[in-house]
Amino acid sequence: MTNNTQSILDHLAADHDAATQRLRDLLTIPSVSTDPAYAGDVKRAADWIEHDLKQLGFETRQIAEGGHPAVIARSTDAMVGDASAPRVLFYGHYDVQPPDPLELWTTPPFEPAVRDGKVYARGACDDKGQVMTFIEAVRAYLANGHRLPCHVTLLVEGEEECGSVTLPEVLDQHADLLEADLCVISDTSMWEGKEGATPAITYALRGLVYFDLKLHGPSRDLHSGVYGGTLANPANLIARVMGKLLDDDNRVTIPGFYDEVAALNDEERADWQALGFDEAQYLGDVGAQPFGEAGYSTLERRWARPSCDVNGLYGGYMGEGAKTVIPSFAGAKVSFRIPANMDPRKLAAAFEQWIRKHDVGGCRWEITQHGEAFPVATPTDSPWVAAASRAIESVVGRAPALMREGATIPVVADFKTKLGLDTLLIGFGLNSDNIHSPDEHFALDRFLLGCQCHAALLDSLASAN
Ligand SMILES: [Zn+2]
Known part of the structure; x- marks a missing residue:
């Protein structure tokens, strides 16, 4: 100075x-x-x-x-x-x-x-x-x-x-x-x-990619006693597809997803280690325990690794008690947080391709993207x-x-x-x-x-x- x-x-x-x-x-x-x-x-x-x-x-x-x-x-x-x-x-x-x-x-x-x-x-x-x-x-x-x-x-x-x-x-x-x-x-x-x-x-x-997905099935809600087991239920199927987004190591399964993620170097990892991150407080405040991509610390997952979250999942009967129904549609809102050097446009295209490759028994996808940020x-x-x-x-x-x-x-x-x-x-x-x-x-x-x-x-x- x-x-x-x-x-x-x-x-x-x-x-x-x-x-x-x-x-x-x-x-x-x-x-x-x-x-x-x-x-x-x-x-x-x-x-x-x-x-x-x-x-x-x-x-x-x-x-x-x-x-x-x-x-x-x-x-x-x-x-x-x-x-x-x-x-x-x-x-x-x-x-x-x-x-x-x-x-x-x-x-x-x-x-x-x-x-x-x-x-x-x-x-x-x-x-x-x-x-x-x-x-x-x-x-x-x-x-x-x-x-x-x-x-x-x-x-x-x-x-x-x-x-x-x-x-x-x-x-x-x-x-x-x-x-x-x-x-x-x-x-x-x-x-x-x-x-x-x-x-x-x-x-x-991190950047952001956000999708709104709707899976359309039968033309109206159906009686599950009459139709159950004979045709595709969009709620079952959207849950099945969403369930395949992450594998057992909490890694996103979309092909090529991690190809461009900038790798963490040892120096950066050591520097972050030295920051004295209070993981217990960060997660304790919200009553949760560490969970995420295998091989990374909580701070690394939050700052340098991509994440994929289902932000909302809906469809069918959601009122009190039981109503036996096969819903005519089901929906999901899905977001990705993407670190350097991922390209949100490439990811958006890859995600849409991945969604469409699943067999959904003749149901129809309606896919809307809500913006993206690099x-x-x-x-x-x-x-x-x-x-x-x-x-x-x-x-x-x-x-x-x-x-x-x-x-x-x-x-x-x-x-x-x-x-x-x-x-x-x-x-x-x-x-x-x-x-x-x-x-x-x-x-x-x-x-x-x-x-x-x-x-x-x-x-x-x-x-x-
Ligand atoms: Zn401000």
């Missing part, structure tokens, strides 16, 4: 109360994106972000492709010390989840209150608090008369909580404004192992990961946890496919921050930690190139 960076970190600590007040201002705006009644407030939050960044000297604009506006702010050449410095795109969202149920909040969701060193409000952690960690880092450089170590573009959208519906269009139409070398997102949590919470760099996410993975030996690790270590005094996530964040795949960008997810939330729930909060010391880590990150990325 340079002296320059240390002075920025000191400035952030000294300015923490003012930064907290700015965050509280933003948190008073009820920018609930899912409910049209709040559309004016959503716009007001976009204006607030744009105004703040404009005052810092950024070239700003709001872009709406039919939905709530996204704020795009770009540093000017005069704001950046070195013209050849890397270009960082920061992504976050200013919209929030609805606050309901209101009666479960200790203080009103849009009247931010500080208790026990935490600010309580809807959006405190997800994601206004985390967006402001980055903006405060940038502000600290500029307020001190320094130039930014990197070219910085911010993309702060207003539709994340309702599915980022128009964001792909924004990326397609305005890719020129978003050109960068790396994307950074703060909308995730720190790693919480047996030894407490530590800042984390999430470098990979997995993403930034190589752990990338200079960006090394630079981000150095930055966090310089602030925290120990190396960050390098982790993957089992879930899917479609926008990260869009950054890769549409803008060619690798993404690092560096979040400062905790699972206990109640995001999407009453009494959402963000601890002010983690807010400061986030501001300082981003300030150090900008400096560190500048020397990564």
Whole structure:
């Protein structure tokens, strides 16, 4: 860390109360994106972000492709010390989840209150608090008369909580404004192992493939005494086919399913071992025991291996008591979580082929696919990961946890496919921050930690190139 960076970190600590007040201002705006009644407030939050960044000297604009506006702010050449410095795109969202149920909040969701060193409000952690960690880092450089170590573009959208519906269009139409070398997102949590919470760099996410299957049999529900045993029962058969998806080692039986899955290397496995994952707590909380693909640990199954789940299975008589019936149809909803480097489109085609090869006694499949998302993975030996690790270590005094996530964040795949960008997810939330729930909060010391880590990150990325 340079002296320059240390002075920025000191400035952030000294300015923490003012930064907290700015965050509280933003948190008073009820920018609930899912409910049209709040559309004016959503716009007001976009204006607030744009105004703040404009005052810092950024070239700003709001872009709406039919939905709530996204704020795009770009540093000017005069704001950046070195013209050849890397270009960082920061992504976050200013919209929030609805606050309901209101009666479960200790203080009103849009009247931010500080208790026990935490600010309580809807959006405190997800994601206004985390967006402001980055903006405060940038502000600290500029307020001190320094130039930014990197070219910085911010993309702060207003539709994340309702599915980022128009964001792909924004990326397609305005890719020129978003050109960068790396994307950074703060909308995730720190790693919480047996030894407490530590800042984390999430470098990979699983993708998703989702299917709705319906198996149609006789033209109407039939009496099982008259027809039972003489024709195909779609409920029996869909259960038989679903039962063949996984073998006794809990491996998916679709031919070629594992062919492209990126293998775990020994180093990654050892690193994850060292994270101190609390399996007993993870599974104990939901009253379950470890179960999954043979040969892998729980964390490996969750982060680096594909999974297949029947999300719903239905058909026939589902009321009280007995009704002897052969149903005219049965249905199943099936999803796959896919790690790097699986291709969701290839999987979708292979799954459909696999489904159709089974003998279902003349019943007819109706197969609908509900979207797909590519997995993403930034190589752990990338200079960006090394630079981000150095930055966090310089602030925290120990190396960050390098982790993957089992879930899917479609926008990260869009950054890769549409803008060619690798993404690092560096979040400062905790699972206990109640995001999407009453009494959402963000601890002010983690807010400061986030501001300082981003300030150090900008400096560190500048020397990564
Ligand atoms: Zn979020």
